[in-house]
Amino acid sequence: MAGSSDSPRHKHKVTVVGSGNWGTTVAKLVAENTREHKDIFEEDVQMWVFEENVVVPSDSPHYDAAVGDKPQKLTSVINTHHENVKYLPKIQLPPNVVANPSLLDAVKDSSILIFNLPHEFIGNVCKQIKGHILPSARGISCIKGVTVTEDKVELISEYIGETLGIYCGALSGANIANEIANELWCETTIAYNTPPCDRRAENGAANNSAEGEHRDARGQVSKTKLTAVPDDYPPVSHAELYKLFDRPYFTVSMVSDVVGVSLAGALKNIVALACGFIEGHGWNMTAKTAVMRRGMLETIQFCQEFFPETIQEMTFWESAGWSDMIVSCTSARNWRYSKMAVERGVSLHEVERTELNGQKLQGISTTKEVMSFLKARGVQDKYPLFKAVEGIVDGDFKVEDIPVLFRQ
Amino acid sequence: MAGSSDSPRHKHKVTVVGSGNWGTTVAKLVAENTREHKDIFEEDVQMWVFEENVVVPSDSPHYDAAVGDKPQKLTSVINTHHENVKYLPKIQLPPNVVANPSLLDAVKDSSILIFNLPHEFIGNVCKQIKGHILPSARGISCIKGVTVTEDKVELISEYIGETLGIYCGALSGANIANEIANELWCETTIAYNTPPCDRRAENGAANNSAEGEHRDARGQVSKTKLTAVPDDYPPVSHAELYKLFDRPYFTVSMVSDVVGVSLAGALKNIVALACGFIEGHGWNMTAKTAVMRRGMLETIQFCQEFFPETIQEMTFWESAGWSDMIVSCTSARNWRYSKMAVERGVSLHEVERTELNGQKLQGISTTKEVMSFLKARGVQDKYPLFKAVEGIVDGDFKVEDIPVLFRQ
Ligand SMILES: NC(=O)c1ccc[n+]([C@@H]2O[C@H](COP(=O)([O-])OP(=O)(O)OC[C@H]3O[C@@H](n4cnc5c(N)ncnc54)[C@H](O)[C@@H]3O)[C@@H](O)[C@H]2O)c1
Ligand SMILES: NC(=O)c1ccc[n+]([C@@H]2O[C@H](COP(=O)([O-])OP(=O)(O)OC[C@H]3O[C@@H](n4cnc5c(N)ncnc54)[C@H](O)[C@@H]3O)[C@@H](O)[C@H]2O)c1
Numbered sequence: 001m002a003g004s005s006d007s008p009r010h011k012h013k014v015t016v017v018g019s020g021n022w023g024t025t026v027a028k029l030v031a032e033n034t035r036e037h038k039d040i041f042e043e044d045v046q047m048w049v050f051e052e053n054v055v056v057p058s059d060s061p062h063y064d065a066a067v068g069d070k071p072q073k074l075t076s077v078i079n080t081h082h083e084n085v086k087y088l089p090k091i092q093l094p095p096n097v098v099a100n101p102s103l104l105d106a107v108k109d110s111s112i113l114i115f116n117l118p119h120e121f122i123g124n125v126c127k128q129i130k131g132h133i134l135p136s137a138r139g140i141s142c143i144k145g146v147t148v149t150e151d152k153v154e155l156i157s158e159y160i161g162e163t164l165g166i167y168c169g170a171l172s173g174a175n176i177a178n179e180i181a182n183e184l185w186c187e188t189t190i191a192y193n194t195p196p197c198d199r200r201a202e203n204g205a206a207n208n209s210a211e212g213e214h215r216d217a218r219g220q221v222s223k224t225k226l227t228a229v230p231d232d233y234p235p236v237s238h239a240e241l242y243k244l245f246d247r248p249y250f251t252v253s254m255v256s257d258v259v260g261v262s263l264a265g266a267l268k269n270i271v272a273l274a275c276g277f278i279e280g281h282g283w284n285m286t287a288k289t290a291v292m293r294r295g296m297l298e299t300i301q302f303c304q305e306f307f308p309e310t311i312q313e314m315t316f317w318e319s320a321g322w323s324d325m326i327v328s329c330t331s332a333r334n335w336r337y338s339k340m341a342v343e344r345g346v347s348l349h350e351v352e353r354t355e356l357n358g359q360k361l362q363g364i365s366t367t368k369e370v371m372s373f374l375k376a377r378g379v380q381d382k383y384p385l386f387k388a389v390e391g392i393v394d395g396d397f398k399v400e401d402i403p404v405l406f407r408q
Numbered sequence: 409m410a411g412s413s414d415s416p417r418h419k420h421k422v423t424v425v426g427s428g429n430w431g432t433t434v435a436k437l438v439a440e441n442t443r444e445h446k447d448i449f450e451e452d453v454q455m456w457v458f459e460e461n462v463v464v465p466s467d468s469p470h471y472d473a474a475v476g477d478k479p480q481k482l483t484s485v486i487n488t489h490h491e492n493v494k495y496l497p498k499i500q501l502p503p504n505v506v507a508n509p510s511l512l513d514a515v516k517d518s519s520i521l522i523f524n525l526p527h528e529f530i531g532n533v534c535k536q537i538k539g540h541i542l543p544s545a546r547g548i549s550c551i552k553g554v555t556v557t558e559d560k561v562e563l564i565s566e567y568i569g570e571t572l573g574i575y576c577g578a579l580s581g582a583n584i585a586n587e588i589a590n591e592l593w594c595e596t597t598i599a600y601n602t603p604p605c606d607r608r609a610e611n612g613a614a615n616n617s618a619e620g621e622h623r624d625a626r627g628q629v630s631k632t633k634l635t636a637v638p639d640d641y642p643p644v645s646h647a648e649l650y651k652l653f654d655r656p657y658f659t660v661s662m663v664s665d666v667v668g669v670s671l672a673g674a675l676k677n678i679v680a681l682a683c684g685f686i687e688g689h690g691w692n693m694t695a696k697t698a699v700m701r702r703g704m705l706e707t708i709q710f711c712q713e714f715f716p717e718t719i720q721e722m723t724f725w726e727s728a729g730w731s732d733m734i735v736s737c738t739s740a741r742n743w744r745y746s747k748m749a750v751e752r753g754v755s756l757h758e759v760e761r762t763e764l765n766g767q768k769l770q771g772i773s774t775t776k777e778v779m780s781f782l783k784a785r786g787v788q789d790k791y792p793l794f795k796a797v798e799g800i801v802d803g804d805f806k807v808e809d810i811p812v813l814f815r816q
Contacts, residue, residue: 179692318701324697
């Protein structure tokens with residue numbers, strides 16, 4: 001039996017699906033780790049690049065007079081100069097990050113798939129690679145947000161897992177790509193609930209559970225039948241994922257609560273809007289922290305009400321919980337523009353129009369979606385802060401009335 | 409039996425012991441409430457003032473040409489002009505705040521004592537009033553900090569309670585006196601574990617528990633024998649304290665975990681130093697939130713290790729927990745000067761010398777005291793962040809090594 005030999009024949013091949021600001025940063029740090037853990041991972045990390053033409057500016061060290069202003073393929077610039085000049089300029093990538101313009105070629109034979117691209121593209125990507133990946137592959141989604149409709153809450157990691165028939169965890173935290181690319185220290189949280197069929201007996205060989213059956217993020221027996229990670233691969237469990245992601249400048253905590261990590265990363269956007277309103281109105285840090293903590297309590301309540309089986313309160317103490325909340329309520333877009341709206345005495349929609357070229361603020365759609373889900377269940381009054389944010393966005397509720405929400 | 413009549417004969421007389429920046433602010437808001445709840449409280453609120461002479465400046469609306477630059481008693485200025493010109497200038501106090509230079513007269517017959525002065529003065533004040541207060545009085549301490557020695561952790565509320573033979577709770581939160589005096593909204597937390605002898609039967613009359621015996625903040629049967637609040641007074645329980653302190657601009661949460669509230673308010677000073685170090689070193693908000701959450705986890709661990717009987721994890725979600733932590737790590741003295749020290753490449757002691765006229769930073773003494781307590785028990789290694797802060801203060805540990813603490 002292959003897996004019972006001392007050295008597994010296979011190593012994990014890792015692919016990062018996506019190569020924007022965050023995708024390229026994650027490819028960099030993962031590639032640094034695959035080099036350090038050659039016993040577990042193949043050294044080369046594939047990075048799928050949505051191919052486009054780029055012009056290398058003349059003041060770039062990668063400018064080639066012979067090429068001049070002629071557009072070049074982004075993949076070939078990355079593979080030649082080891083820099084993603086468009087999405088992560090001025091950052092040297094390790095040479096074992098291999099840019100690949102072919103999605104199917106990039107994911108072929110990969111046993112670990114890291115999904116990292118704006119969420120609007122994930123559906124299309126999954127459709128394309130379905131049936132073209134290893135059935136025993138495992139995924140990690142770095143995509144923030146969840147899909148909430150009147151009917152249900154769907155985690156992006158669940159969507160990926162169910163579409164591809166694999167297990168997929170989630171990575172989220174107080175993370176700013178450019179800082180991490182510059183190796184400024186921060187933390188992150190990886191939620192990964194190792195499927196039973198992947199749990200190996202102590203002696204390292206046989207799977208100790210029936211293949212296939214596992215529980216989804218809601219704690220229900222999933223319709224997706226999983227293929228176990230074969231015994232001749234190293235296991236994919238917390239220890240290995242830690243080795244793949246943790247860097248001296250990027251401290252990883254492993255948890256198993258995928259729902260908590262994903263929902264904290266999504267609902268914080270509602271709270272960030274509330275904090276912007278508060279500060280725009282002229283209140284200070286003391287008021288803002290009050291709104292943050294009430295927002296966090298509503299977030300936990302939401303998770304416990306709709307995912308009672310799997311939620312763990314300690315998740316909210318992780319980087320994906322409190323840390324991300326604080327950063328999002330202090331410097332991110334939702335906060336900045338909601339503050340601006342109140343300061344100028346205009347609606348958020350007006351700010352979207354004048355400052356964002358009509359582009360939508362994520363926090364507004366999250367608020368609307370979450371409220372429609374709550375209203376469909378008649379429980380919106382149990383979430384006074386979320387409700388107030390919708391009311392302010394719609395012009396039905398005044399910022400100065402926020403404190404009243406919190407009186408007994 | 410007096411207490412069984414419909415309207416109790418007595419109302420609570422309230423005294424604020426202390427009249428600095430925070431004491432005067434609390435006197436103002438409490439006096440606003442005693443006016444609104446005349447069924448429970450006497451309208452006049454006594455405020456003990458450590459008497460001193462003040463000169464009212466000529467540009468003050470309270471300047472009196474007839475008096476000129478002649479020093480006047482602070483109490484008489486307060487009682488004439490309803491403004492504490494020295495400690496809370498430009499804030500109109502309600503006329504039912506009565507400044508009293510006599511400590512013993514101010515506390516006489518008061519059934520609710522609010523202690524609010526710098527902690528170095530509390531010992532002397534307690535010694536003076538011991539034996540001169542109602543035996544059934546109840547206290548609330550607004551004084552931040554705890555007294556930690558190698559031998560023990562003593563809460564200020566416990567010290568007050570034991571010295572005076574009364575029960576004393578604690579008020580703490582993300583509170584900045586000047587903001588609250590200006591009626592800028594924030595929240596606070598009041599921890600009050602109603603003594604069993606004060607718990608009345610549903611019909612409002614008889615005490616349902618033996619007088620005297622109660623458990624201290626550690627959950628131990630206390631040596632202090634309490635005198636129950638008499639039946640002809642309104643009870644002193646969460647509902648009444650809420651009425652006494654909650655204002656539209658000052659939202660109160662009531663909890664019973666006095667230890668958690670008090671220790672969170674003290675240990676945050678260690679974390680604030682760490683955050684200053686982090687930012688001084690050039691790391692950003694993402695790194696700072698990592699240190700805050702690790703610091704909060706060590707705070708909880710400390711509370712659970714040494715006060716397992718009474719600690720409630722939810723306390724740290726209160727204003728006295730996370731909110732106060734965030735504010736202290738973003739704008740308070742400990743944070744500001746530790747950041748300055750690292751930016752300038754000098755020790756914190758050097759900053760104390762040059763910037764603070766040799767005055768001590770609270771965070772440094774708290775760190776030293778807590779570490780000596782932990783070392784005496786041989787458990788300092790379980791608190792890597794607290795230990796690192798001491799190491800940095802002493803020059804034995806480098807700021808850039810903080811991330812290493814958090815690796816597995
Ligand atoms: N940037 C950050 O600091 C950061 C931090 C944490 C999480 N995230 C999350 O990471 C995810 C990716 O964010 P980002 O900042 O890297 O985005 P980005 O805007 O930098 O990346 C855009 C990417 O989308 C690709 N793309 C464009 N059109 C496409 C198409 N039609 N199909 C497929 N791909 C296409 C581009 O080639 C590019 O690689 C988001 O979910 C975001 O919330 C970002
Ligand atoms: N100021 C705030 O924003 C704030 C907020 C929350 C908690 N606190 C806490 O409240 C407590 C009081 O702080 P503060 O800011 O009001 O202090 P402060 O410096 O404004 O007050 C000093 C007070 O001490 C009195 N005093 C001076 N010498 C004295 C003596 N020998 N004996 C007795 N009293 C004497 C002065 O008359 C004055 O009333 C502290 O424990 C502080 O941590 C303060």
